[in-house]
Amino acid sequence: MATMRDLDELALALPGATKELDAEGRPHYIARKKWFVFHRSPRKDAPFDDVLAFRVENLDVKELMLTDPRGIWFTTPHWDGYKAVLMHIPDLKQLKKAELRAVVEDAWLAATS
Numbered sequence: 225m226a227t228m229r230d231l232d233e234l235a236l237a238l239p240g241a242t243k244e245l246d247a248e249g250r251p252h253y254i255a256r257k258k259w260f261v262f263h264r265s266p267r268k269d270a271p272f273d274d275v276l277a278f279r280v281e282n283l284d285v286k287e288l289m290l291t292d293p294r295g296i297w298f299t300t301p302h303w304d305g306y307k308a309v310l311m312h313i314p315d316l317k318q319l320k321k322a323e324l325r326a327v328v329e330d331a332w333l334a335a336t337s
Contacts, residue, residue: 225316225317225318225319225320225321226316226317226319226320226321226323226324227316227317228313228316230316230321230324231261231276231316231324231328232251234321234324234325234328234329235253235260235261235328235332236253238255238328238329238332239255240255240256240336241253241254241255241260241332242254242255246263246265248265250262250263250264250265251263253328253332254335255332255335255336256335256336258279258335258336259277259279259335260278260279260328260331260332260334260335260336261276261277261278261279261328261331262276262277263275263276263313264276264277264310267300267302269300269301269302272312274312274313274314275310275311275312275313276310276311276312276313276316277303277308277309277310278308278309278310278311278327278328278331279307279308279331279334279335280307280308280309280330280331280334281307281330281333281334281337282307283305283307285307285330286299286307286308286309289309290309294315294318296311296312296315296318296319297309297310297311298310298311298312307334
């Protein structure tokens, strides 16, 4: 079962990765001046305060992730056409740490390639 602590550890272990906190204390993980994972602020189109955004390589990867039978990945109209998927933070517990590691590493690669 993965946690936010695991996300922090995995993201910061990647080369050149840094963590910035927004005004509300939400983390943004950045490499080469691009975000690869961040805790999204609430928006009108999805007013949840517990959403993570993960960068993905391309829209095909996004579509594949959205078909996960666990239903943990989602998107909103704001993110249509954008190479990223969203996840409610409580759904981290549905991932094993190794699976979270793969998603975070893929997000880092998408941001740094």
